[in-house]
Amino acid sequence: MNGQIDDLDRGIIKCLSSDGRMSFTEIATQLNVTEKTIRSRYKNLIDHEILQVVGVVNPTAIGVKAGAIIELKVELVSLEKVIEDLKALREVRFITTTSGKYQLITQIAVPAQDDLSTSFKRIRNIQGIVEMNSIIQLQVYKNTFQYI
Structure with a gap:
C-alpha cells in the first residue's frame, strides 16, 4: 500500500x-x-499501519493541566541517546527532530505549573543536551488528531 x-x-x-x-x-x-x-x-x-484505532484522552479531564514545548540543542553524537532518554520520561508526549538551531523539539504535559520545573530539571540533566529553551503553554485552543 x-x-x-x-x-x-x-x-x-x-x-x-x-x-x-x-x-x-x-x-x-x-x-x-x-x-x-x-x-x-x-x-x-x-x-498497513496507515490507521491505528486508539482511545484519545482529554488531558484536562484526568488532571493534566500544564504543558510546555521545549527546544533542545543536542550534541549530534548523543542525539539517539537523548531521544531514548526523553522517550523514557512519562511527561514527554511528543518528540521530533528539526532543522535550525535546535535539533529536537519535545512537548511535555504535567498535572500543574509547579511540576514543569521538575520536568525541566530532569530533561536538563540528560547527558548530551547543550542548550534548552522552554515555551510554556498558557492556553490550548486546538488539539486534534484529524489529518484528512
Whole structure:
C-alpha cells in the first residue's frame, strides 16, 4: 500500500477521526458503499499501519493541566541517546527532530505549573543536551488528531 490511499480510504479515516466508534454500517451508508467494502478497506488500513484505532484522552479531564514545548540543542553524537532518554520520561508526549538551531523539539504535559520545573530539571540533566529553551503553554485552543 506504501502510504497510497484513495478517496474511499480518506472517507473511512475521516469518519473514524470524528467518531472512532462509528459502525462499519454507518460508514458504508455515509460513503455509499457496502459494509463488506468498508470492513475490507478498514482491515487493509490497519494491516498497513496507515490507521491505528486508539482511545484519545482529554488531558484536562484526568488532571493534566500544564504543558510546555521545549527546544533542545543536542550534541549530534548523543542525539539517539537523548531521544531514548526523553522517550523514557512519562511527561514527554511528543518528540521530533528539526532543522535550525535546535535539533529536537519535545512537548511535555504535567498535572500543574509547579511540576514543569521538575520536568525541566530532569530533561536538563540528560547527558548530551547543550542548550534548552522552554515555551510554556498558557492556553490550548486546538488539539486534534484529524489529518484528512
